[in-house]
Amino acid sequence: MIYLIEDIINGILMGSIYGLTALGLTVIFGVLKVINFAHGSLLMVGMYVAYWIITATGIHPYIALFIAAPIMFFFGYYLQDIIIKPIFKAEKNVREPITVIIVTTGLWYILDNLTLLIFGPQYRSIQDNALKGAMLEIGEIFISVPKLCGAITAVITALAIYLFFQKTKTGRAVRATSIDRETASLMGINQYKIYNIAFGIGTAAAGIAAVTLVPFYNIFPTVGVLFDIKGFIIVVLGGLGSILGAMLGGIIIGLIESVGPQFMSSTWTEAIVYGLFLLVLFIKPSGLFGIKQDW
Amino acid sequence: MSFLKIDKINVYYGDIQVIFNLSLTVEKGEVVSIVGGNGAGKSTLLRTISGLLFPTSGQISFENQKINSKQPEKIVDYGIIHVPEGRKLFSLMTVKENLIIGAYNKRAETKIAETIDNVYQLFPRLKERENQLAMTLSGGEQQMAAIGRGIMAHPKILMLDEPSLGLAPILMKDIFAAIRKIADLGTTVLLVEQDVKNSLSLSDRAYVLEHGQVVMEGSGKELLKNPHIKEAYLGM
Known part of the structure; x- marks a missing residue:
């Protein structure tokens, strides 16, 4: 019983971090209507950025967050501006430009292999950081502190992005562009700049996820x-x-991965994840919380 | 010197030419209608003025500045505001958010509170509905919101594309009355309509478009009496 509770808590914590890694993907898709295949690579770049900041300065990982997130924002902003935008302009009349997906796939390979070339294939971890291996003990339940911090950061980040979209002028413009690009441009909104911002926010979210992971x-x-x-x-x-x-x-x-092994061999959890994925696609293709849109 | 001047433009969709050597002018303070049947090129003309399409030749100028082949968001900065066909509200945003986003450009954004009051005065219904999602409005209310969103941008010239489309006759009357009121308050209006009778009677001048060409122009009253118009568009 105790193990089950512990697994549920750990599942929720790790799941929130998974959610944070996917947050940027969903923001970028929502606005650009393009699946960003380079998203994992952006997360990887974020992890290296966080790694170098933390090992070079020795600061606490969560202070490094405030340096890594802006760096990643501008990295994403200019990545979209310089590499992806020209493709969008060339495919102006296409609603969901497939070529952009191919470009992001190219970015994935380039980023991964550049990193391999520059930093080599070895696994790195931050040995002496304040959070490494820290455990919170409540009765008989052990909770991993870095995961707890990560989960809290995930919720704060999701809330911050949500509020930014709801309450600010730029946020409104981002939402308007995501609903109808052409009409948004008739309001005086430069859609390509909005794409840059959305890509920047998505990349910054990946950067924040990276910082929560590196400990x-x-x-x-x-x-x-x-x-x-x-x-x-x-x-x-x-x-x-x-x-x-x-x-x-x-x-x-997160819950399936963490609670599943209580009842079956852990390799089966993956089958359940994919099974659930297919089931949702069959029953509700717009996703559990997706809104059916006219596109 | 004309306010909005279109000089011999040709516009294509891909390989298909839609507008042929078209010229027209709009003077400051006028209400000008462009009437014509389906596929005459009316909407294409507005889309070209607002920068969604570029003419392959010819020139469009506004207050003596050349504006063709500029991006739509730049055209907005000149004060040319296009209310597109079919309302095109931001469906998942509230009515108020739709209005606020109408005032996105620099000239308008400092006066949001004031302009929104004016819009609510013109369309009191929108005030009642301000916190509803735009997709939940009725057709007439959506059209009010779309025109309201156009006014929010502080237009020098307001271009309305088929504001009466799909509306019940009684609502149509309200919309046309509102357009007249907007014009009387000093905004130049360029109106594209299929409802020839209503649009001609509220316009100072009008152009008749057929197959992408201007076939007739004149004052609204003159054209209403014209036998060709009567036969082709009014069914008399």
Whole structure:
């Protein structure tokens, strides 16, 4: 019983972090209407950025967050501006430009292999950080502190992005663009700038996820791939473009992965995750919290 | 010197030419109608003025500045505001948010509170509905919201594309009355309509478009009496 409670808590915590890794994916899809296949690689870049900040300065990982997140925002902003925008302009009249997906796939390979070239294939981890291996003990239940911090950060980030979209002028413009690009441009909104901002926010969210992961996760050039596939499942499960959907989708996956092994061999949990994914696609293709839109 | 001047433009959709060597002018303070049947190129003309399409030749100028082949968001900065066909409200946003986003451009954004009051005065129904999602409005209310969103942008010229589309006759009357009121308050209006009778009677001048060309122009009253118009558009 105690183990079950512990697994549920850990599932929710790790699931929230999964949700955070998928948050950027859902934001970018919501606005650009394009699946960003480079998202896992952006997470990987974020992990390296966090790693170097923390090892070079020795600061607490969560202080590094305030440096890593802006760096990642601008990285995403200019990545979209310089590499993806020209493709969008060339495919102006296409609603969901497939070529952009191919470009993001190219970015994935380039980023992963550049990292491999520059930093080598070895696994890195931050050895002496304040959070490493820290445990919170409540009665007989052990809770991992870095995961707890990560989960709290995930909720705060999701809330911050939600409020930004709801309450600010730029946020409104982002939502308007995501609903109808052409009409948004008739309001005087520069859609390409909005794409830059959305991509920046998505990348910054990946950067924040990366910072929450580095205290307890290994860092290597292809680490993003693991989160990539999980991210796609989470986003489709929760509903493409939905922030709440990404968080809850993440928690569902986290719970299955963590509670599942209590009842079966742990390799089976993956089958359940994919089975659930297919089931949702059959029954509610717009995802659990997705809104059926006219596109 | 004309306010809005369109000089011999040609516009294509891909390989298909929709507008042929079209010229027209709109003076400050006028209400000008463009009437014509389906596929005459009326909407294409407005889309070209607002920068959604580029003419392959010819020139469009506004207050003596060349504006063709500029992006739509730049055209908005000149004060040319296009209320698109079919309302095109931001369906998942509230009525009030739709209005606020109408005032996105720099000239309008400082006066949001004041303009929103004016819009609510013109369409009191929108005030009642301000916190509802735009997708839940009736057709007439959606059209009010779309025109209201256009006014929020502080237009120098307001271009309305088929505001009466799909509305019950009684609502149509309200919409046309509101358009007249907007014009009387000093905004230049360029109106594209299939409802020839109503639009001609409220316009100072009008152009008749057929197959992407201007076939007739004149004052609203003159055209209403014209035998060709009577036969082709009014069914008399």
